């Protein structure tokens with residue numbers, strides 16, 4: 127995820143900029159850059175790759191100025207490159223901007239600016255911002271920035287620097303973090319606290335809609351209407367390690383809590399303004415393209431494979447196309463029946479998983495059309511596939527995948543809707559209904575995350591059991607598989623997921639008194655059947671924890687413990703039902719004293735076979 131730093135004071139800005147960006151390296155990035163106001167001109171330098179590449183470019187030519195901004199970029203719009211790296215400038219080189227987030231209406235703004243003679247050099251959404259400032263500048267820096275903010279839609283933390291205002295940085299926040307660090311005779315700006323805590327622990331944490339005018343001796347904050355905001359200083363007491371995790375004990379917990387934003391970002395710009403359709407500009411498929419496809423494979427590993435299982439359900443249900451899901455490590459040696467009428471969809475958070483990459487290459491060799499769903503722009507899988515759609519989850523650092531899974535589900539859902547719209551297998555009314563519900567999911571995930579105490583209690587109670595079973599039918603079974611994987615990989619508890627209907631074909635023999643069973647019962651279409659399976663395990667004296675949708679009054683009659691998630695369409699409920707399972711795994715691992723972020727024997731990116 128992108129990182130932002132800014133400095134204004136009496137020292138050489140470049141020193142803090144590089145130090146601050148180094149502190150943000152843990153967040154992941156693919157390029158970096160700085161800009162320093164040197165009086166006569168604004169010095170800008172950027173480099174694709176690690177910070178060392180930028181440092182190398184700065185050797186023996188470090189700018190002297192005392193006001194500057196810097197950025198590490200995690201590519202979303204446009205591949206990692208020098209020209210796509212931030213800071214971005216206007217045509218005159220007088221205005222410079224760094225940005226985290228997504229400018230949703232950048233295409234329309236860009237076209238308009240081009241028609242007014244502006245020249246763009248990058249593929250990014252951000253570049254419209256300095257050009258807009260150039261266009262709207264009236265001699266008053268703050269007023270002009272406010273005008274820019276009124277024109278842009280989307281999410282951002284932005285820092286603006288202007289050659290003609292060498293005593294001021296202006297920053298603004300909407301849906302992305304931004305903090306101003308208060309020094310003596312100097313002030314700092316950062317997207318994240320780790321960048322500044324070696325300099326100061328006194329900060330203003332900006333809220334959405336706020337703009338800060340930062341000078342070396344003062345910081346003034348305004349709201350959307352331009353009214354001054356009286357803000358309390360937030361004193362940071364975290365140590366450097368805790369600060370990297372945003373105050374959470376582990377990256378996994380931080381990433382679980384980032385899901386509302388990750389999911390919202392992944393949806394953004396992909397829904398038509400009137401909520402009537404999904405738009406996947408990256409694909410541009412038409413009816414003929416879809417009609418020519420007679421078989422779809424989804425191929426992936428681990429959690430991404432589980433997302434693929436849900437994806438199969440979505441595509442079959444909505445787009446009425448037959449889908450097979452395969453583990454990449456099996457598929458590549460299966461001699462798969464694939465030709466030019468096959469669409470192979472590979473899902474991979476990292477975009478580097480060796481088995482998935484090999485499966486993709488094999489599919490291409492056999493002539494298939496290929497689509498990658500990945501979180502990393504410019505990754506091997508993104509480069510190899512014919513089509514790519516990105517999840518915008520930001521970097522996932524914990525080995526256990528959480529926000530990658532939910533964003534993959536979002537994209538698979540949107541892909542299925544997109545295909546259904548083209549193939550006319552869904553009515554406009556149903557599309558609208560699903561899109562309305564989809565847009566509520568981020569808030570519903572937040573709601574699910576707000577009540578963790580019962581989950582902590584269960585984890586403490588059952589965290590020392592050696593076996594845990596997960597059961598469910600239909601989409602609940604797919605989510606059960608993911609829940610069991612989470613528990614296995616970070617708590618080392620033996621966990622197995624079973625399709626509830628399969629219990630009596632073998633597994634029921636393992637269900638004895640006191641064995642914990644997590645029973646998912648969110649799918650209305652199979653609810654009665656699910657209930658009778660739950661009764662089967664309950665009758666064997668298992669300890670059953672139910673996961674149900676709010677409004678379910680039945681399950682509690684039979685079970686001692688039920689965790690409720692907000693109600694929505696049964697297609698979308700996996701996005702909510704998985705959250706308590708992630709938390710259960712997390713707290714079970716804590717109970718057992720496991721190394722949550724780096725479980726034994728596992729690596730984040732599996733680049734070997």
Ligand code: M6R
Pocket residue numbers: 427428429430431473474475476477478479482525526527528611615730731732
């Ligand atoms: O980067 P990928 O999505 O291709 O990774 C696939 C699996 O290695 C990954 O999902 C793994 O199963 C996770 N550790 C699960 O939490």
